[in-house]
Amino acid sequence: MIEVQGLHLRYGGVAALDGVNLALRAGEFVALLGASGSGKTTLLRSLAGLEFPDAGQVLIEGRDMAAVPARERGVGFVFQNYALFRHMTVFENIAFGLRIKPRRLRPGRAEIVRRVEELLALVRLPGMGGRHPDQLSGGQRQRVALARALAIEPRVLLLDEPFGALDAKVRKELRHWLRGLHDRLGLTSLFVTHDQDEALELADRVAVMRDGRVVQFDTPEALLAAPADAGVAGFLGDAVPIDCVVRDGQAWFEGLPPVAVAGVAEGKAVAFLRPVDLLVEPGAGEARVAAARQDGRGVRLTVETAGMLLEATPAPGWMPRRGEPCRVTALAARVFPA
Numbered sequence: 001m002i003e004v005q006g007l008h009l010r011y012g013g014v015a016a017l018d019g020v021n022l023a024l025r026a027g028e029f030v031a032l033l034g035a036s037g038s039g040k041t042t043l044l045r046s047l048a049g050l051e052f053p054d055a056g057q058v059l060i061e062g063r064d065m066a067a068v069p070a071r072e073r074g075v076g077f078v079f080q081n082y083a084l085f086r087h088m089t090v091f092e093n094i095a096f097g098l099r100i101k102p103r104r105l106r107p108g109r110a111e112i113v114r115r116v117e118e119l120l121a122l123v124r125l126p127g128m129g130g131r132h133p134d135q136l137s138g139g140q141r142q143r144v145a146l147a148r149a150l151a152i153e154p155r156v157l158l159l160d161e162p163f164g165a166l167d168a169k170v171r172k173e174l175r176h177w178l179r180g181l182h183d184r185l186g187l188t189s190l191f192v193t194h195d196q197d198e199a200l201e202l203a204d205r206v207a208v209m210r211d212g213r214v215v216q217f218d219t220p221e222a223l224l225a226a227p228a229d230a231g232v233a234g235f236l237g238d239a240v241p242i243d244c245v246v247r248d249g250q251a252w253f254e255g256l257p258p259v260a261v262a263g264v265a266e267g268k269a270v271a272f273l274r275p276v277d278l279l280v281e282p283g284a285g286e287a288r289v290a291a292a293r294q295d296g297r298g299v300r301l302t303v304e305t306a307g308m309l310l311e312a313t314p315a316p317g318w319m320p321r322r323g324e325p326c327r328v329t330a331l332a333a334r335v336f337p338a
């Protein structure tokens with residue numbers, strides 16, 4: 001559906017894209033995840049036809065986009081803080097998406113009214129067409145921006161941190177709603193975020209970018225279970241890196257029992273452990289409860305062992321008390337040579 005092959009783009013001395021390869025299937029919702037400056041926005045803008053790569057190819061539905069201008073790519077685009085036209089009403093903002101269509105595809109006036117009403121209903125803002133952007137909440141404004149992007153009936157939707165500026169609760173609501181809309185409309189979507197929770201929760205597959213490249217492209221489950229390298233492991237799943245030594249098929253730690261590892265070279269290594277990987281039981285052991293509190297998700301536990309503070313998971317039914325001695329077992333670890 002969307003194929004990116006060997007994409008390179010330099011800004012002066014900086015390789016913003018350094019050989020990007022990525023292939024999205026029709027109907028997929030893919031998150032593009034990466035640290036600031038890893039090239040996410042540049043990749044999205046290249047797909048939209050707003051940047052021109054130095055080398056490589058972008059194919060959409062098998063067609064090479066090199067000579068296809070942005071407005072003819074059939075791609076809808078939503079940015080973070082998408083500047084709606086402030087002097088225009090919501091209706092006019094959305095209609096703009098239709099009016100910029102090439103002349104031969106541009107609908108007539110009555111059709112535009114009908115389509116805008118339909119889009120307002122779709123983004124759950126019926127009857128709001130007469131308002132100006134400054135009379136809307138941030139979440140409502142982003143939905144207008146989405147309606148404007150959807151006005152051209154794109155097959156492909158590109159979203160660059162569309163909810164980045166909104167508070168956590170609204171953001172969470174909108175992302176689930178967006179995922180539903182994507183499914184209903186049968187879109188193929190690429191969603192930029194630097195929020196791993198957002199990526200892992202929403203996407204069918206996640207492309208992790210670093211230094212202008214896609215370093216791993218996988219399902220959320222596969223990314224968490226088998227990160228491609230230490231960089232990806234450290235970026236995902238709240239994992240903490242802990243030094244260890246690999247010997248006889250096990251990783252040996254200070255202050256933790258060894259964990260079986262397969263296929264890692266013997267010698268110094270670094271293990272990434274998430275809170276769910278560390279099971280803590282009450283009773284005499286090397287570790288101590290450093291902090292424990294209950295919240296809506298269960299018990300949040302921090303243990304101290306060998307001078308390290310580690311977030312961990314308490315054994316079922318146990319409410320740990322601060323200072324209590326305990327034993328920590330690592331259930332799994334992702335280990336890479338140091």
Ligand SMILES: Nc1ncnc2c1ncn2[C@@H]1O[C@H](COP(=O)(O)OP(=O)(O)OP(=O)(O)O)[C@@H](O)[C@H]1O
Nearest residue numbers: 011014016034035036037038039040041042043194
């Ligand atoms: N117009 C530009 N001129 C010069 N350098 C640029 C330009 N746009 C981006 N860059 C550089 O290209 C690299 C990739 O930038 P890009 O905006 O694609 O990253 P990003 O992953 O989207 O970052 P963020 O999460 O901060 O938005 C960065 O090093 C950035 O400084």
